[in-house]
Amino acid sequence: MSDDDGALAPGTVRWGELLAEAVGQLAAAGVAAADAEGRWIVEEVTGLDGAELVLGLDEPATARGVARLDALVARRVAGEPIQYVLGHWSFRHLDLLCDRRVLIPRPETEQVVEVALGELDRVLVGRPAGHRPVAVDLGTGSGAIALAVATERPGTDVWAVDRSADALAVARANLAGLGMAGTRVRLAEGSWFEGVPAELRGHVDLVVTNPPYVAASEELPASVADWEPVSALVPGPSGLEAYRAVLAEVRSWLAPGGAFVAEIGADQGAAVAALAEAAGLTGVRVLADHAGLDRTLVAVGPG
Ligand code: GLN
Numbered sequence: 001m002s003d004d005d006g007a008l009a010p011g012t013v014r015w016g017e018l019l020a021e022a023v024g025q026l027a028a029a030g031v032a033a034a035d036a037e038g039r040w041i042v043e044e045v046t047g048l049d050g051a052e053l054v055l056g057l058d059e060p061a062t063a064r065g066v067a068r069l070d071a072l073v074a075r076r077v078a079g080e081p082i083q084y085v086l087g088h089w090s091f092r093h094l095d096l097l098c099d100r101r102v103l104i105p106r107p108e109t110e111q112v113v114e115v116a117l118g119e120l121d122r123v124l125v126g127r128p129a130g131h132r133p134v135a136v137d138l139g140t141g142s143g144a145i146a147l148a149v150a151t152e153r154p155g156t157d158v159w160a161v162d163r164s165a166d167a168l169a170v171a172r173a174n175l176a177g178l179g180m181a182g183t184r185v186r187l188a189e190g191s192w193f194e195g196v197p198a199e200l201r202g203h204v205d206l207v208v209t210n211p212p213y214v215a216a217s218e219e220l221p222a223s224v225a226d227w228e229p230v231s232a233l234v235p236g237p238s239g240l241e242a243y244r245a246v247l248a249e250v251r252s253w254l255a256p257g258g259a260f261v262a263e264i265g266a267d268q269g270a271a272v273a274a275l276a277e278a279a280g281l282t283g284v285r286v287l288a289d290h291a292g293l294d295r296t297l298v299a300v301g302p303g
Contacts, residue, residue, distance in 0.1 A: 008060050009060075012060045012061070013060065013061055013066070014057065014058055014059065014060055014061065015042060015046060015056055015057045015058075015059055015060075015061050015065075016057035016058060018042065018061055018066065018069055019038055019039065019042045019057060022038040022041060022042065022069060022073045023035055023038035023039075025073055025077060026038055026073065026076060026077065029076070029077040031076060031077075037076065037082050038073075039053070040082065040086060041069065041072045041073060041076070041085065041086070042069065044072065044086050044087075045065050045068045045069045045072065046065065072085050072086075079222065079223065079226065079227070080227060081104060081223055081227055081228075083098055083104040083105075084098065084099055084100055084104070084227065087099060089104060089105050090105075091105035091109070091110060091142075091144045091148065092110050092113060092148045092152070093148075093151070093152075094144070094147055094148060094151065094174075094178075095177075096142050096143070096144055096147070096174050097142070097170060097173050097174055097177070098142050098170065099170065100227060100228070100229065101164070101166040101167055101169065101170050101229065102141040102142040102166075102167050102170045102171075102229065102232065103141050103142070103210075103228055103229065103232040103233070104228060105142060105144040107290075108263065108289045108291075108295050109144060109145065109210050109263055110148075111289050111290065111295060111296065112145070112208070112210060112261065112262075112263045112295065112296050113144075113145055113148045113149065113152075113208075115261055115287060115296045115298060116135075116145070116149065116206060116208040116259070116261040117149065117152055117153060119206060119259035119261055119298060120133065120135060120149070120153060120156070120205060120206045120259065121153075122259070123205045123206065123255075123257055123258055123259050124205065126257055127205070132155070132156075132157060133153065133155065133156040133157065133205045133206075134156070134157045134158075134159075134200060134203055134204050134205050134206075134255070135149050135153075135156050135157070135158045135159070135204070135205060135206040135207075135208065136158075136159045136161065136193075136196055136200070136204050136206070136207050136208070136253070137149065137158065137159065137160050137161065137208050137209065138161050138192050138193070138195075138207065138208075138209040138211065138246060139161070139162055139163075139192070139209055139210065139211045139212070139232070139242070140160035140161060140162050140167070140168075140171050140187075141162060141167050141170070141171070141210070141232055142167070142170050142171060142174055143160050143170070143171030143172075143174040143175055143185075143187075144174075144210075145208055145209075145210060146158045146159075146160035146171070146185055147160075147171075147174055147175065147178060147182065147185065149206070149208070150178070150181065150182060150184060150185045151178060151181045151182075154181065154184075155184070156184060157184050157186070158184060158185045158186070159185075159186050159188055159195070159196055159197075159200070160175075160185055160186065160187050160188070161187075161188045161189075161190055161192070161193075161195035161196060162187075162189065162190075162195070163189065163190055163191040163192075163194075163195070164229075164231060164232075165189055167229075167232070168187050168189055171187055172187055175187065191245075192242075192245050192246050192249070193246070193249045193250075193253055196253065200253065201252055201253055202252065202253065202254070202255060203253075203255050204253045204254055204255055204258055205254075205255055205258050205259070206258065206259050206260075206261065207246075207250055207253060207254060207258070207259070207260045207261070208260075208261045208262070209242075209246060209261075209262050209263070210262070210263035211235065211242035211243065211246065211262065211263075212231065212232055212233050212234055212235040212239075212242050213233075213235065213239050213240070213242065213243070213263070213264060213265045213268060214233045214234045214235075214239055214265065215234070215237065215238055215239035216234055216236060216237045216239075217237070218239065220233065239265060239268065240268065240271055240272065240275065243262065243264075243268075243272050243275050244275060246262070247260075247275050247276055247278075247279040247281075248279065250279060250281070250301070251279055251280045251281065251301060251302060254301030254302075255301070256301065256302065256303055257300060257301060257303050258300070258301040259298065259299070259300055259301070260276065260281060260297075260298070260299045260300070260301065261296060261297070261298050262296070262297045263295060263296060264286070264294060264295060264296065264297050265294075266293035266294050266295065267294070268294070269286035269294035269297070270286075272286075272297050273286055273297060276297060276299040280302060281299035281300060281301060281302075282299065282300050282302070282303075283298070283299060283300040284297070284298070284299045285297070285298045285299070286298075
């Protein structure tokens with residue numbers, strides 16, 4: 001406890017000093033954004049953020065807090081991605097729990113959602129009044145895409161499918177965090193369309209997916225390869241296996257004029273577009289992300 005003149009009892013340390021120490025340890029370990037990440041970790045441990053933290057830095061740290069801070073800094077220093085260390089990360093307006101059971105939510109995927117929402121809006125223009133929109137997110141992982149669609153287009157029935165029970169457990173926790181906004185989301189275990197109830201065949205307004213798309217031969221940065229689930233990254237030797245599986249069936253699940261939106265790897269535009277056309281989809285387009293790289297494939301089901 002601090003006494004009246006602000007001095008600390010012997011053996012006590014302020015959060016501000018611990019923050020400086022953490023930033024030093026992160027920088028020494030080669031973490032490029034050491035200042036920001038140190039602050040996020042201290043925010044996580046203290047429960048204070050932004051302006052509150054500025055005031056909190058003068059406060060004495062608790063023994064428990066120090067132990068937790070040390071543990072989180074040690075994990076980051078060992079190379080674990082900051083998103084897993086913190087245990088949550090922002091995706092559009094959501095704050096999603098994430099751990100090693102699921103891919104880290106990425107900014108490129110936020111753009112895929114933007115495209116998917118635009119497509120859903122376009123599809124719904126042609127639907128009769130009172131139509132209840134249906135969207136399916138295949139390989140939902142943390143639930144990022146499904147939960148963004150559900151919250152940004154309320155009234156849509158959203159099916160979030162994953163064949164990994166571990167991933168679905170994370171999605172379930174994220175869904176629970178939405179409260180009322182999540183009441184129209186259903187989680188289903190299964191490989192691609194196997195997880196979708198048969199009666200939805202021919203009635204889906206939007207199929208959206210961020211499947212594994214990294215070729216087995218591709219070198220990934222260690223921060224990805226050593227930490228993120230390989231089953232969410234690599235579908236097989238070519239990197240196209242998941243698109244083949246999904247596109248083989250998508251036509252029969254889409255409602256007339258329904259949209260298919262998929263995240264793709266930067267060099268996969270032509271290959272996935274060809275697969276989509278071969279699958280009987282029309283209006284196939286490949287859109288670039290903010291970095292100028294091909295990232296989203298859009299296609300339309302038979303009219
Ligand atoms: N964008 C991810 C990466 O390259 C891959 C995501 C995925 O396979 N769906 O690390």
